[in-house]
Amino acid sequence: MLKKLIARNNITIHGVGKKPMLMVHGYGCDQNMWRFITPEFKDDYQIILIDLVGSGKSDENAYDYDKYSSLEGYADDIVEICDALDLKDVCFVGHSVSAMIGALAVLKKPSVFKKLIMIAPSPRYINDNHYLGGFSQKDIDELMETLDSNYLGWSSAMAPIIMGNADRPELTEELEHSFCQSNPAIAKHFAKVTFLGDNRSDLEKLTTETLILQSKSDVIASIEVGRYVHNHIANSTLVILDATGHCPHLTAPNQTIEAMKKYLL
Amino acid sequence: MSIKYQTTMNYTIDYKELLNTSPCGYFCSLPDGTIIDSNKRFLEFTSYEREEVIEIKKFTDFLSMGGKIYFETVYVQILNLSGAVEEINFDFIRKDGTKLPVLMNSVIVKDTEGRHLFTQSTVFNISQRKKYEQELLIAKRKADALSDELKHSNKELHRSSELILQQKLQLEEFNHHLENKNRQLSNFAYITSHNLRAPVGNLKSLQDFYNESTDMEDRAMLFSKFEKVIGHLTETLNELIETVKIQEDINIVHDSILFDTVFDKTVEILEGQILDSKAVVTSNFSEATKIKYPKLYMESIMLNLLSNSLRYRSPDRVPKIHFSTKITNNEITLLATDNGLGIDLKRHGNKIFGLSNTFHSHPDSKGVGLFMTKTQIEAVGGSITVQSEVDKGTTFKIVLKKSSSY
Numbered sequence: 302m303l304k305k306l307i308a309r310n311n312i313t314i315h316g317v318g319k320k321p322m323l324m325v326h327g328y329g330c331d332q333n334m335w336r337f338i339t340p341e342f343k344d345d346y347q348i349i350l351i352d353l354v355g356s357g358k359s360d361e362n363a364y365d366y367d368k369y370s371s372l373e374g375y376a377d378d379i380v381e382i383c384d385a386l387d388l389k390d391v392c393f394v395g396h397s398v399s400a401m402i403g404a405l406a407v408l409k410k411p412s413v414f415k416k417l418i419m420i421a422p423s424p425r426y427i428n429d430n431h432y433l434g435g436f437s438q439k440d441i442d443e444l445m446e447t448l449d450s451n452y453l454g455w456s457s458a459m460a461p462i463i464m465g466n467a468d469r470p471e472l473t474e475e476l477e478h479s480f481c482q483s484n485p486a487i488a489k490h491f492a493k494v495t496f497l498g499d500n501r502s503d504l505e506k507l508t509t510e511t512l513i514l515q516s517k518s519d520v521i522a523s524i525e526v527g528r529y530v531h532n533h534i535a536n537s538t539l540v541i542l543d544a545t546g547h548c549p550h551l552t553a554p555n556q557t558i559e560a561m562k563k564y565l566l
Numbered sequence: 567m568s569i570k571y572q573t574t575m576n577y578t579i580d581y582k583e584l585l586n587t588s589p590c591g592y593f594c595s596l597p598d599g600t601i602i603d604s605n606k607r608f609l610e611f612t613s614y615e616r617e618e619v620i621e622i623k624k625f626t627d628f629l630s631m632g633g634k635i636y637f638e639t640v641y642v643q644i645l646n647l648s649g650a651v652e653e654i655n656f657d658f659i660r661k662d663g664t665k666l667p668v669l670m671n672s673v674i675v676k677d678t679e680g681r682h683l684f685t686q687s688t689v690f691n692i693s694q695r696k697k698y699e700q701e702l703l704i705a706k707r708k709a710d711a712l713s714d715e716l717k718h719s720n721k722e723l724h725r726s727s728e729l730i731l732q733q734k735l736q737l738e739e740f741n742h743h744l745e746n747k748n749r750q751l752s753n754f755a756y757i758t759s760h761n762l763r764a765p766v767g768n769l770k771s772l773q774d775f776y777n778e779s780t781d782m783e784d785r786a787m788l789f790s791k792f793e794k795v796i797g798h799l800t801e802t803l804n805e806l807i808e809t810v811k812i813q814e815d816i817n818i819v820h821d822s823i824l825f826d827t828v829f830d831k832t833v834e835i836l837e838g839q840i841l842d843s844k845a846v847v848t849s850n851f852s853e854a855t856k857i858k859y860p861k862l863y864m865e866s867i868m869l870n871l872l873s874n875s876l877r878y879r880s881p882d883r884v885p886k887i888h889f890s891t892k893i894t895n896n897e898i899t900l901l902a903t904d905n906g907l908g909i910d911l912k913r914h915g916n917k918i919f920g921l922s923n924t925f926h927s928h929p930d931s932k933g934v935g936l937f938m939t940k941t942q943i944e945a946v947g948g949s950i951t952v953q954s955e956v957d958k959g960t961t962f963k964i965v966l967k968k969s970s971s972y
Contacts, residue, residue: 330639
């Protein structure tokens with residue numbers, strides 16, 4: 302079972318500490334995105350990194366379009382992984398969509414998790430009456446266009462790898478050296494699930510201690526959205542980082558680390 | 567400030583000019599995205615003035631919302647993780663609102679301590695290529711849709727073929743049912759003709775007696791026999807009508823019958839022939855008195871066997887016909903024995919139960935009687951065998967069914 306999960310989610314374990322810290326990447330990338338953060342926690346934590354099914358080096362064959370048609374499917378995987386690794390008092394760190402996946406996993410099995418760290422979370426990206434998610438349906442359609450444009454050349458060149466072409470190892474190697482590659486069909490499906498979802502009602506159910514890390518300027522998850530999340534999670538702390546963009550752990554890793562450490566002390 | 571460089575071939579190159587006139591857009595941005603310098607080509611692409619862009623706009627300001635999401639979720643992550651990102655397709659939104667498709671490459675420039683100082687990017691106009699790509703994209707989507715459609719059709723076909731297979735099985739079952747029905751119908755047709763023919767023949771015989779007789783007492787006796795036979799005839803007709811109704815619904819109805827009752831009725835039906843032939847007809851059903859059996863079949867079997875024995879009696883002796891039952895191995899057996907002409911079994915063998923086989927040159931022989939009797943017996947799960955010796959007599963042995971089921 303564990304072996305199966307390790308292959309499915311490309312689970313890797315780092316660090317010499319005992320306290321488990323499960324870090325999950327957001328849309329568009331894989332576990333590589335934590336490379337600036339993990340060195341600072343290696344001494345005190347057992348760091349578990351995973352690739353969501355369909356991303357990075359996960360088992361693409363495990364991508365079930367029904368299961369992953371909502372974030373619940375991913376949250377089930379998180380709980381499954383925690384159970385299989387027999388993790389307790391987990392500190393869950395999730396970026397972007399995985400902040401919400403983490404919230405759902407915590408709701409499914411609160412006893413496993415001790416703390417939840419959400420980096421640039423958004424419970425809903427599309428505007429809705431008085432709620433300002435920041436996007437309209439048209440914007441998401443444009444994203445699909447952009448994905449199509451950028452995967453046009455990719456699909457034919459990368460197809461042999463996706464098909465598991467073992468007799469051309471040079472292509473596989475190329476893939477290993479590139480970051481954040483994924484099958485275009487899955488990338489589009491995941492984008493739709495991520496950007497068209499609505500998990501606002503789940504926030505209020507959370508009781509686990511939660512840290513929200515928010516860039517001062519982020520087109521994907523604005524400060525207003527960060528405040529909304531903070532206001533709807535009872536036991537939450539909001540820290541606004543002096544960083545721009547949706548990936549403070551990449552563009553402002555030191556500030557991100559500092560805020561995390563301060564919270565975890 | 568302009569940096570000039572003298573080449574070995576005596577050309578003077580102005581780097582600033584070189585950069586400004588280069589066929590690709592170039593810009594330099596801070597880690598937060600603010601553009602701090604660019605060449606003229608880049609400004610031409612955006613159609614903004616230098617003062618409107620430098621230190622004011624970020625690269626993402628030229629993108630649609632969808633483009634911004636892609637920038638943040640893909641471009642930023644790859645750039646920061648690997649220090650460079652290549653061949654990303656964005657649509658620039660120009661000052662007049664029109665879109666310019668570009669391909670962008672970026673690299674991170676770091677200081678000696680590894681801090682991200684700024685990002686250098688080159689931008690290529692791909693308007694023409696984009697048109698082809700759009701066509702390709704449309705073609706690809708069509709192909710994908712077609713492939714989906716094919717998969718769907720394939721699934722439908724598979725479903726249809728399963729349905730057809732099911733219908734075929736149903737048809738086969740139905741056909742089998744029809745065959746059964748057909749067999750029953752030919753049985754029925756036989757019973758109808760035979761069961762009616764015998765009493766009608768009987769009536770004819772009685773009529774002959776009646777006409778020949780001058781004795782009033784005989785005539786009165788014969789007349790009462792007329793009434794009886796006519797009564798049986800009516801009853802048989804009614805039963806036949808009933809049977810037609812029943813056979814439409816179910817295959818074979820098993821009635822609870824007494825051998826004596828059916829035998830007596832048979833004797834009465836054939837009264838004329840018995841009188842005519844002066845035959846001694848006896849029975850003993852004490853070993854098995856009753857059975858659950860299709861009444862019409864039993865009547866038909868007895869009628870057929872008795873009329874056979876009467877028909878094929880020997881002219882040289884008083885005909886003796888005896889019906890009896892036996893139970894052997896839990897099976898009820900009906901035996902019909904006569905001292906008639908007998909059948910040459912060596913010659914005719916098992917053909918005696920075949921259709922249109924007659925073994926006598928008797929004028930009444932129709933050659934269907936034994937065939938239908940056999941068919942009826944087998945329809946209920948029984949069997950019929952014959953023992954015979956020429957000019958000695960014949961015994962038909964009919965295994966009707968297991969006694970446990972009566």
